[in-house]
Amino acid sequence: MSKLIDIPVKVEVYDTLSEWEVNTGEHGKILPKRMKGRFRTLKNFGMAIWLIYFIGPYLRWNGKQAVLFDIPNQQFHLFGLSLFPQDIWVLSLTLLFFAILLAAATSVAGRVFCGYFCFQTVWTEVFTIIEGKFEGNTPQKRAKFQAAPWTIKKVSNKVAKHSIWLVIAMLTGITFSAWFTDSFQLWADIFSLTAPLPVWIVMGTFTFFTYWFAGFMREQVCFWLCPYARLQGVMYDQETVLPAYDAERGEPRGKLSRQESKNQGACIDCKLCVAVCPTGIDIRKGQQEGCITCGLCIDACDSVMDKIEQPRGLIRYASYKELYKGIPTVPLIKRPRVIVYSLIMLLSVIGVIYGFSTFSPTEFSVIHERKPLFIRMSNGDIQNKYTLKLLNKTDSSLEIRYQISGLEAAFIDGLDKTYIVEPGKIVPVTALVRLPMNQQGKETLHDIRFTATSVNTNDISDSYDAVFITP
Structure with missing residues (x-):
């Protein structure tokens, strides 16, 4: 990849216009103009994904909560599947996939996560819409509302706005708790004031920070508090496509009345791109540091270009090389970084699919007693001691019978009955395996297999290969 200094600037006007702008919030909260467009539609779809956050805890599966992170019992229930700490690698691969997907998306199209999916962006958008309904949906209307004398209508509008904000903030906190406990029981505990202390702490924390961040700090969270907003900048390269202004075509700017001039650029300096920016x-x-690459400025500029009968694309998604050197954007399949990211994501998906396809309803392990490795009985027989542990990952009790195979002459003591293993529990069982003296042979290691079979469920059986040690 070429260094920045190796790429000559196509037109000097970019350097003339370039200005690092940081919004410190000194001029009040941003109230962006809302207008239709293709990127606004994409943004709405991205925001709608967060409905899963609010709906997910209330989905039921076989009479139980479909998705439940049961931390006290160290279980994760997913549509009938129960994952335990032994299965954490599947969840780790899932998280790895989304982490690499985030990095890949950033390297391809900048901060699209911030622009379309980030919870701070989404909640701020919702709070802004509510504020616009009660206090004016344009900076001018809001300024007029703020300057108006305090009347019953103004007070009622203020109270209604903040009440709705607080309700949304409280729902955010309650919903977060609902992912970790039974959602319907949670509501009953809250209304009866019997909810555990952690629930009240989570509710209070989420209510306060959601209300404060989305209602008051807004874009300042992205500027000063969010570490990922700073980190994403180093993931860009010169092929990353970002919302950019085509200065060569747009400059010099001028009013619409001067568009007939040969020296006049396409930009009419309407500032609509600034008005819609979140x-x-x-x-x-x-x-700019504050650009979340949502593309709303593109919608605004394209709408103006349509009205003045100019081609679209004065502001568009474009790479550094395209604007400054005139080189077309490199196809994704030819970008090494994208290829590496894609391979990692593919391997993660394969691992997750393998994990779920080979998911076992039980986790069976056998621990060989190490001190001593074996015992010579008074009659010359050799005895090995084992501890059998079976984890029941199902939602019902299992009646387990243990057997051994592979060492035909051996006989076992301690496994002559069945054992009940409750859901999510482990029942350790001690097994004493003996090998007669006349069957020991010259080898010191003998293969042996322990098998655990459910008596009350025909399709559940698990085995573990171990060794029997002789002198």
Whole structure:
């Protein structure tokens, strides 16, 4: 990949316009203009994904909560499957997939996560819409509302706005808790004031920070508090496509009345791209720290270009090389970074599919007694001691019978009955395996297999290969 200094600037106007702009919040909260467009539609779809957060805990499966992170019992229930700490590698691969997906998306199209999916962006958008309903949906209307004298209508609008904000913040906290306990029982405990202390702590924490961050700090969270907002900048390269202003085509700017001039650029300086920006930046000044690559400025500019009968794309997703050197954007399949990311994600998906396809309803292990490795009985027989542990991952009790195979002459003591293993529990069983003196042979290690079979469920059986040690 070429270094930045190796790429000559196509037009000097980019350097003239470039200005690092940081919104410190001194001019009040941003109230972006809402308008239709293809990127606004994509943003709405991205925001709608968060409905899963609010709906997910209330889905039921076989009479139980479909998705439940049961931390006290160290279990994760997913549509009838129960994952235990032994299965954490499947969850780790899932998290790895999403982490690499985030990095891949950033390297391809910048901070699209921030622009379309980030909870701070989504909650801020919702709070802004609510504020616009009660206090005016444009900066001018809101300024007029704030300057108006305090009347019953103004007070009622203020109270209604903050009440709805608080309700949403409280629902956010309650829903978070609902992923970790039975959701319907949670509501009953809250209304009866019998919920555990951690629930009240989570509710209070989420209510406060959601209300404060989405209602007041808004884009300042992205500027000053979010570490990922800073980290994503180092994931860009010169092929990353970002919302960018085509200065060569747009400059010099001028009013619409001067568009007939030969020296006039396509930009009419309407500032609509600034008005719709959720973080209040001017994309025409170059890539800014506050840009969340949501593309709303593209929608705004395209709408203006349509009205003045100019081609779209004055502001568009474009790479550094495309704007500054005139090199077309490199296809994704030819970008080494994207290829590496894709391979890691593919391996993660394969691992997750393998994990779920080979998922076992039990976890069976056999521990050989180490001190001593064996005991010579008074009659010359050799005895090995084992501890059998079977984890029941199902939702019902299992009646387990243990057997051994592979060492035909051996006989076992302690496994002459069945054992009841409750859901999510482990029942350790001690097994004493003896080998007669006349069957020991010259070998010191003998293969032996322990098998655990459910008596009350025909399709559940698990085995473990161990060794029997002789002198």
